[in-house]
């Protein structure tokens with residue numbers, strides 16, 4: 280059944296992850312009517328899964344001399360020359376605002392960690408047990424409830440299947456839900472906040488066929504809908520679609536090794552001190568806090584069967600206890616001795632070094648920590664106390680994040696091949712491309728959602744005032 284409804288002066292936000300939620304709330308605050316369309320039955324997308332935190336510089340929880348300039352430079356360096364400098368500047372320079380806004384929503388982000396590729400600790404999470412993605416999404420969803428239905432309509436289990444375009448300008452969307460197809464026409468603007476394409480065999484096969492058989496952390500809804508809609512219906516340009524982040528540490532669940540979906544071992548675990556060890560050599564093989572692409576490359580080179588051991592001391596465990604306890608509950612992290620670790624590896628049929636080699640590796644690393652010198656180049660360490668039992672699990676590289684995406688400018692407008700903006704069409708969050716270039720820094724995706732959600736809302740309000 281097809282029905283059409285006029286939605287003049289209304290913005291349609293497609294996708295309810297952090298980018299969609301931020302855009303929606305910022306627009307509502309300015310008095311704009313919003314229809315938020317989400318194809319699954321819950322709000323939050325992949326954003327709700329975020330476990331390490333969100334970057335911000337400088338914030339009142341940092342006391343380390345970090346600057347916007349340092350964050351900007353780190354992002355460009357990690358992106359291997361492929362970042363759009365203007366977009367990165369927006370990301371870094373507005374990060375303090377992002378934190379202040381989240382704090383104003385009563386979200387605790389008081390714990391700060393150093394993640395790979397960052398020159399300062401700047402990735403924030405809460406002090407409690409709730410992972411940052413859950414804490415942020417739940418708080419923002421609660422805010423949505425304070426708006427009347429005359430200003431906000433939330434459509435769940437509703438998939439945007441088409442952008443309605445007239446004379447090159449986006450004027451509406453077609454939404455499919457259960458057995459009906461609804462056209463929202465005459466809208467003011469449309470915001471694509473549909474996330475990445477890590478779970479889409481077609482886009483991945485086209486742009487990164489080498490990754491099609493990798494496991495992934497993304498939910499099955501991560502199918503690049505916004506990318507496809509923007510290109511097919513609005514003639515938008517896609518950039519750097521071959522830039523897909525493979526995160527080095529997806530957990531191998533020893534009770535379910537063949538499942539292609541993996542739980543992420545948050546980077547914060549390495550951030551507080553955990554090391555990576557090759558099962559077959561029993562040796563460390565990389566600076567665990569190098570960028571994700573470098574750690575992944577080293578893991579693939581040093582670990583046959585693409586599996587490494589991640590191991591934390593009892594002292595380091597305490598620094599990430601909420602994460603570790605959760606992983607233990609899920610059977611992904613185990614507590615035990617080196618003998619227990621070797622037994623686990625053997626049970627898994629992995630080629631495995633002997634106990635003495637693993638023990639020597641741990642002792643050598645404890646000396647590195649004590650002297651703050653590491654032949655592999657690590658400069659930030661956890662505790663040097665490696666006595667007692669360890670906390671360990673098995674990890675493997677996983678498809679995690681789409682760096683490439685829909686081309687946007689610094690106002691969040693979607694761009695065509697010729698560089699012109701598609702009237703009334705915006706994009707924010709993982710659907711857009713160019714911010715992270717060849718490698719995203721941990722904690723920068725949540726930040727991108729908040730910063731560019733805000734930017735897009737500003738552009739829409741500006742346009743509304745002008746017209």
Ligand SMILES: Cc1cc2nc3c(=O)[nH]c(=O)nc-3n(C[C@H](O)[C@H](O)[C@H](O)COP(=O)(O)OP(=O)(O)OC[C@H]3O[C@@H](n4cnc5c(N)ncnc54)[C@H](O)[C@@H]3O)c2cc1C
Nearest residue numbers: 294296298318324325326329331332439474708709724725
């Ligand atoms: C396990 C995991 C841990 C992570 N940890 C961190 C972290 O600690 N820090 C960090 O910065 N980043 C982290 N990330 C990355 C980050 O969570 C995401 O990249 C980011 O949140 C993307 O947000 P988004 O709003 O752009 O998209 P999403 O949160 O993915 O939301 C997109 C939404 O759009 C909906 N949608 C898609 N197509 C349609 C359609 N056609 N119609 C209607 N709705 C549609 C989807 O169903 C989804 O709900 C993590 C990612 C994962 C998977």
